[in-house]
């Protein structure tokens with residue numbers, strides 16, 4: 001078991017030294033089924049967050065708990081399964097949640113800004129830039145952003161899914177140097193500790209350097225208030241780590257140590273290169289409008305991060321305008337990249353297979369410029 005252990009590693013050093021951190025706090029850490037929002041726990045979390053901010057780190061909070069906080073006031077006895085009741089609970093609970101964060105940080109004279117995001121706000125470039133600007137300005141004004149999904153208007157089809165994923169997306173959006181996920185469990189185990197027995201105790205995993213460390217791990221569901229359970233935390237950690245952001249998964253009760261020196265919990269090492277917020281958006285968040293089918297030469301060129309020229313395109317599907325995001329696939333339909341189209345569907349259709357020199361002057365440019373490509 002992990003209890004009491006103090007861990008060190010280069011990943012933990014990176015998290016401890018990060019100048020900007022996104023801290024996600026799960027429902028399980030903030031709310032109780034019967035009593036709703038736990039204000040004492042929220043105060044202890046605000047203490048740890050304020051401490052980290054005073055040491056010079058920019059902090060963005062992604063706070064779950066709206067649905068959990070709305071149950072008791074509406075006299076609901078368990079987390080609802082249907083969308084309408086969840087939305088109603090979230091609209092009641094979000095008000096209480098934002099008020100509680102505001103009241104708690106006021107003890108430090110710290111102002112709180114509430115940022116409620118929908119999946120559309122991340123999937124469209126213009127909206128994405130809006131959210132980025134708001135977060136950035138709150139930071140420069142010394143206020144702490146408290147982010148949540150806008151559950152009252154999110155539908156089953158159009159939503160982030162869970163706040164672990166939202167937090168990884170926000171970490172990239174804000175250019176954060178670390179992501180800290182705080183839950184009711186002190187880190188990752190090889191199986192759900194709630195299901196462990198004395199004969200078969202769950203084994204704590206302090207460090208995840210790559211997929212090999214996850215072999216045999218069973219990521220189970222969450223508690224009665226959580227949404228995604230451990231599976232969504234692992235997916236979030238992978239999303240962040242693949243884009244170069246180290247992740248710490250720890251218990252909210254250990255927030256102090258997690259935010260001070262990252263000496264508790266499970267640390268996930270960054271595996272990929274740090275992507276710009278734009279490339280990350282292209283790769284993971286962008287809504288696509290069409291497909292370009294490439295010949296083998298074009299697939300290889302794009303793989304070397306060269307611009308996509310019309311000569312290498314064999315077919316086009318979908319309807320898009322210049323500036324929309326399109327998928328680039330090979331002739332077997334395998335996805336190889338996403339990119340911003342330089343031309344609209346009808347123009348690309350006229351350009352297919354033609355070398356740049358043969359095209360009319362107004363079409364003599366790459367169909368997708370190398371700067372607008374994200375390899376998958």
Ligand SMILES: Nc1ncnc2c1ncn2[C@@H]1O[C@H](COP(=O)(O)OP(=O)(O)O)[C@@H](O)[C@H]1O
Nearest residue numbers: 026027028183189191192220222223226229230
């Ligand atoms: N392999 C595992 N390691 C650790 N916890 C696990 C594992 N599988 C399932 N869990 C459960 O996941 C829960 C945390 O997920 P969840 O309830 O969704 O939290 P949150 O509300 O913080 O998002 C823990 O309480 C734990 O019982």
Ligand SMILES: N[C@@H](CCC(=O)OP(=O)(O)O)C(=O)O
Nearest residue numbers: 027064065066067162163227
């Ligand atoms: N947006 C929802 C929480 C969604 C969610 O992912 O919850 P959790 O698994 O507790 O982080 C709410 O505020 O209730």
